[in-house]
Amino acid sequence: MDEYEYVDTRLFNNSNDSSQGHEDFLQFSKFFLPCMYLVVFICGLLGNSLVLVIYIFYQKLKSLTDVFLMNLPLADLVFVCTLPFWAYAGIHEWVFGNIMCKTLLGIYTLNFYTSMLILTCITVDRFIAVVRATKAYNQQAKRMTWGKVICLSIWVTSLLVSLxxxxxxxxxxxDKLICGYHNEEISTVVLATQMTLGFFLPLLAMIVCYSVIIKTLLNARGFQKHKSLKIIFLVVAVFLLTQTPFNLVKLIRSISWEYYTKTSFHYAIIVTEAIAYLRACLNPVLYAFVGLKFRKNFWKLVNDIGCLPYLGVSSQWKSSEDTSKTCSASHNVEATSMFQL
Incomplete structure (x- = not known):
């Protein structure tokens, strides 16, 4: 949790903002951010739990993509489980003690970094699967082993940078009890690490890898091309729209401290932060439900728990399953790799 989410009213003593405007901001922040935390918590809990259940009980880890898509919802799930504590602290104050403060800050940060690094790995994996499709297919076993090593390394690295x-x-x-880190030197190091691993690294990977992927797809033949391009643009657009505003605000704040004394700037902080956390809700949709195999297993789960007849889609699901089997048997390796984008 970012230490500047909480406002020390002494910062506004020399501010040009009216006291009434500051009081309005305090009331706004007291309810807006906790409400957003709870929305992200509920949606993220349902979406990521569903992905984990399907991967554990229905979808065997047969590819490197599956390994990454197993770890991504796990990281996001643990991340969203910390949000109710911050929501309560936002409405009232921190009442959970110093040990819980350190623990939840560590868990929150650990899974933030893990999620962002896994997104970077998924981007690189898609690059290899499309641009080097044949080689990637022939080295699946080796790639699976490396994938597990990479995932373990990501968790360890994330833990180290969370220390x-x-x-x-x-x-x-x-003004009230708050949980955070308030050392200026540590805050600078934390900000630099968050900006590097949590924004610039994934962004650079997306720009480089997806540029080459798009070029490859445009020169390829197959009915999956246009759908794959749409998914790529959607992934990049969602990342930019959710992550750029918050990181930009953090960067401005680190360069010009005078912005920190303005009430309007604090509105920008909490609104962009809430938008940034939406990634935990959107990741399951962007990185799991777009896959044909995952959707088929989702309908299997719905059928097994007895919901399918009530939805009135039993015949359509069976037809879709038969069609997918026919299609998957007729496509080559390259087309399948592109479709999994």
Missing amino acids: PQIIYGNVLYL
């Missing part, structure tokens, strides 16, 4: 929050996180009183 500053765990070590220096504590509970302080600033």
